[in-house]
Amino acid sequence: MAIDVTPRAREWLRRKGGVVTLRLSPRHGCCGGGADVTVAEARAPDEPERYTRLEFEDVTLHIDPSLVDQELRVDVDGFLGLRHLFVEGTSPTRARK
Amino acid sequence: MTAHQDATSPDHAEGMGLFERFLSLWVALAMVAGVLLGQFAPAVPETLSRFEYAQVSIPVAILIWAMIFPMMAQIDFSAVLGVRRQPKGLIITTTVNWLIKPFTMFAIAWFFLMVVFQPLIPEPLASQYLAGAILLGAAPCTAMVFVWSYLTRGDAAYTLVQVALNDLIMLFAFAPIVVFLLGVSNIPIPWDTVALSVVLYIVIPLTAGYLTRRTLIARRGSEWYDNVFMKKVGPITPIGLIITLVLLFAFQGEVILEAPLHIVLIAIPLILQTFLIFFIAYGWAKAWKVPHNVAAPGAMIGASNFFELAVAAAIALFGLQSGAALATVVGVLVEVPLMLALVRIANNTRDHFPAAGPEARG
Numbered sequence: 001m002a003i004d005v006t007p008r009a010r011e012w013l014r015r016k017g018g019v020v021t022l023r024l025s026p027r028h029g030c031c032g033g034g035a036d037v038t039v040a041e042a043r044a045p046d047e048p049e050r051y052t053r054l055e056f057e058d059v060t061l062h063i064d065p066s067l068v069d070q071e072l073r074v075d076v077d078g079f080l081g082l083r084h085l086f087v088e089g090t091s092p093t094r095a096r097k
Numbered sequence: 098m099t100a101h102q103d104a105t106s107p108d109h110a111e112g113m114g115l116f117e118r119f120l121s122l123w124v125a126l127a128m129v130a131g132v133l134l135g136q137f138a139p140a141v142p143e144t145l146s147r148f149e150y151a152q153v154s155i156p157v158a159i160l161i162w163a164m165i166f167p168m169m170a171q172i173d174f175s176a177v178l179g180v181r182r183q184p185k186g187l188i189i190t191t192t193v194n195w196l197i198k199p200f201t202m203f204a205i206a207w208f209f210l211m212v213v214f215q216p217l218i219p220e221p222l223a224s225q226y227l228a229g230a231i232l233l234g235a236a237p238c239t240a241m242v243f244v245w246s247y248l249t250r251g252d253a254a255y256t257l258v259q260v261a262l263n264d265l266i267m268l269f270a271f272a273p274i275v276v277f278l279l280g281v282s283n284i285p286i287p288w289d290t291v292a293l294s295v296v297l298y299i300v301i302p303l304t305a306g307y308l309t310r311r312t313l314i315a316r317r318g319s320e321w322y323d324n325v326f327m328k329k330v331g332p333i334t335p336i337g338l339i340i341t342l343v344l345l346f347a348f349q350g351e352v353i354l355e356a357p358l359h360i361v362l363i364a365i366p367l368i369l370q371t372f373l374i375f376f377i378a379y380g381w382a383k384a385w386k387v388p389h390n391v392a393a394p395g396a397m398i399g400a401s402n403f404f405e406l407a408v409a410a411a412i413a414l415f416g417l418q419s420g421a422a423l424a425t426v427v428g429v430l431v432e433v434p435l436m437l438a439l440v441r442i443a444n445n446t447r448d449h450f451p452a453a454g455p456e457a458r459g
Contacts, residue, residue: 023320025323026323026331027171027240028171028240034243034331035244035246035253046318047320077179077181078178078179079178079180082175083178086257087253087254088254088453
C-alpha cells in the first residue's frame, strides 16, 4: 500500500473516531466535463462494501479501490482551532466522463 | 513518502467532455442561432428582455444563476484551512490574479482596442470592448481549473485551496477593481449598479451554493451530494451558458453581421494577455523552485477566467446588446484551444521544475 497517514492526522482521527474515508469527489467544469479530486473525510462511507478496508495502525481506512495503489499522503491542517483533512499526491486520478 | 510525480500526463482531451472539447464550435453555433433568432424572430428576445424588476432582466438573471450556482455549490470552503500548505504557490497565484492580471488586461486591451485598432473600431464601441476585457481580467476561474490541473498532473489539494481562496477574495475585490479600471478608462459606472451585480451574481449564488452544500451534506452525506445531487445540478451550467449566449447574440446580430472582424480584433488582446499571465506565474514559480504539480495549476488558475461572471456582470452593467457583453463572450470562444495550448506547454516543460516531495512542499 502506498498510502501514508501522518502521525498528526492519526492523532486527530483517533479523536474523531479513528475512521477515515478516501474517495473521489467529482468537480464539474464550467463548460462541461470535469475531474475527480481525491478527498479524505473523517467518517465511514455510506456503502462500506464498495470500498477497500485497510487498518493503518489504530486508524481504519476505507479507500476507493481505484486509489489503493496511488501514492497518497493523508494529513491534517488548519488554524484558529479549525482542522481540515487533506490528501496530497496524484489526484485527481482520473478524468470524469 | 513523496507524492508520486508521473512523467506521463493524461491525453490532452481526457478530462474533457464532448461539450467542453468543442466549446468554441458550440459558441460559434450559438452565435449563428442567436443572430438568426434576432433577424427572423426578433419578438422572442425582445419579449424576454421586457420581464424586468428593478432594471434587472428576470430571464437573464435566471440563466446567469443557472450558470453560476452549480459552480458555487461545489466549492469546499473548508479547504481554505490549508492556506499555509503551499505558501509559494498561493502567493504567486493570488498576487498574479489580483494585483497583476486585472491591470495587465486593462493595459493590453487598452493598447490594442483604443490605439492599435483605432482605425478599425469606432471609439465608443472600443470603450465597450475594453470594459468587457476589464470584467474578464477581474474574474479568476473557479471551475475549469480542475480540468486544467488534472491535465497537467497538478496537485488537486492545492487547486482546491486556491479556488476557495479566490472565491472569497472575489467577494470583496471584484467590484473595487472593476470600478477603478472602468473609471480610469472613462467608462463611469455607478457604484450601486456594480454593487447590485456583485450581490446578484456573486453573493447570492455563492451564499446559496454554500448553504445548499452544507445543508444537503448534513442531511444526506457528502457522497450523496457529490454523486447524486451535483451529478444532476452540474450539467446545468453549460446549458445555461449556451442559452445565455443565444439570447445575447440575438441582440448582437447587427454588430456581428456588419463587423465580424471585431470578434478577431477583440480576441487578439485576450489571447496575448492569457499567455503573458501564464508565463509570469509559471516563470515566477520556476524562479522560486515551486514543484511542477503546483506551478502548472497555479499558472493555469492565473491565466484563465470566470467567464460566466464576466458575461453576467457585462450584461448587468451594460446590457445584452452591449459591446462589453460581446467582448466577454469572445473570451469563452477562445478559452479551450488557448488553455489546451498552455497545458501542452506546461507538460512539455515539466522537467524544468523540481518534483513534488517533502522538501519541495511549502
